[in-house]
Amino acid sequence: AEKFNVKIVQLQRRMIELDMTESQRRPNNILNSDEASNLAIEFNLNPIVDEEKGFDIYPEIDADVSGLPLRPPVVTIMGHVDHGKTTLLDSLRHSSVAAGEAGGITQHIGAFSVPLSSLLPEGSPPTDATITFLDTPGHAAFTGMRARGASMTDLVVLVVAADDGVMPQTKEVIQLVQAAGDSVGMVVAINKCDKPMIDIDRVKSNLGAEGVILEEDGGDVPAVRVSGLARIGLDDLVETLSTLAEIRDLRARVDGKAEGFVIESNVDKGLGIIATVLVARGTLKTGAAIVAGNTWARVRTMTDANGNEIFEATPGTPVTITGWRDVPTAGDQLLEAVGGEEMAKKCIANRLRDLERKALADDLEAVNAKRVEARARAAADAERQAAALEAGKNVTQALLAAKRAEEAAKAATARKEFNLVIKGDVSGTVEAVIGALEPIGNKEAGVTIVHTGVGDVTENDIMLAEAAGATIIGFNVDCTRDLKSAAAAAGVPLQLESVIYRLIESVRKSVGALLPPKI
């Protein structure tokens, strides 16, 4: 508990949730490294198992990595719009394809890896080192990827078009890099140097005004002159990047469980949910069970940026993975589960439950706030009515007062709401159900969704539905007999459905039933 920085009861609760036996949970019991690792993952920490020392917690960043193998630098190309980022990336990518086997066509997977040998100037010593380029909107490499305070990127190439100079987004990048401190290095690529009549001194003085002094002028920021379009200076750029990487001495553990980040994700018609991930430590193998954000995968296939199927991915390698249960989010941290699929499932179930608990608490608060408001409104109406009647010394006044009260009451009656709690098997389903049900209704009656969540119907859902006077809809999910009777006892209608049009029909009917009968 001390290592995890949590209270002992929190730790014990997690142990119960992981189905650890009573003897395992005893204070004097010594956990084995698998058990301890799983608990660490539960608390969103990254376990590291040292066969000799036993068990420890990351960050490895602070640990001594000097004995570990070198890893490729992760580079992001950033800069103002139209300064040539895409063109430069394309040129770098094509160089890597030309050098790659079969000269295959690269696919956009959000990142790619370039062998240094394909780009270094002729006569350079042979090397099998690579550079990993992130091909995502630059900011994504910074935002969201701040797990453990580190951005995913090691080096930023700041592209500045020589014919345009420092522009607003150039300044933004400079600020981002400055804010990241020592964890991120920067190279300035003065681009479009193939153009005539460009004024590099102006670019330099622009940069100087932002606190960026180039090495050639006595500062500490290396700069290269390039043309992404004419493919000039790419070797120089790559050489500079590789030197910077060398100085930074980037190393990572290759053995053991994989850890990394999700770079991008989407749903492919043929393959299902796919996500590109970048391995940061360890080795990811097909068949491994991994968790990321609120979902998990059993790695079915891994494909590199050249479309080749691979079976192992080491640090710095971007790979596209199939086998996800739900769509992970770019920036999510990826961890391989100790104990395989079972543990991954359990971990995600717990994460979802934590999220759900929080959402539930928020929603309950909103329902109660609404109720308090409605009560206050009703009380105010009654008071107004009473005062009016009291004041009504004669019949005319009383009638007037009654009319006013009636109007006030009418104004206070809002649209009739059919309240819903929606549960679905995966976030995609929940979203689809919300999309289908939310528009139902008109000015007089309609649907209000008070709570949604992924997973089976729980006691908490019933509690919330009871408080909100809501109906529970479970789409593609289960509900135990006990819960069904609990719902019945609480007077909460519960409907399990797996056919969307049937659900829409029945909700339409229920909303219609809220309207006064037409005469």
Ligand code: GDP
């Ligand atoms: P991005 O918005 O930063 O990704 O910029 P693009 O790569 O899309 O380039 C914007 C425009 O500048 C395009 O018309 C490119 O052809 C052009 N461009 C990019 N790099 C160069 C270069 O090195 N030299 C010249 N002359 N034009 C370039």
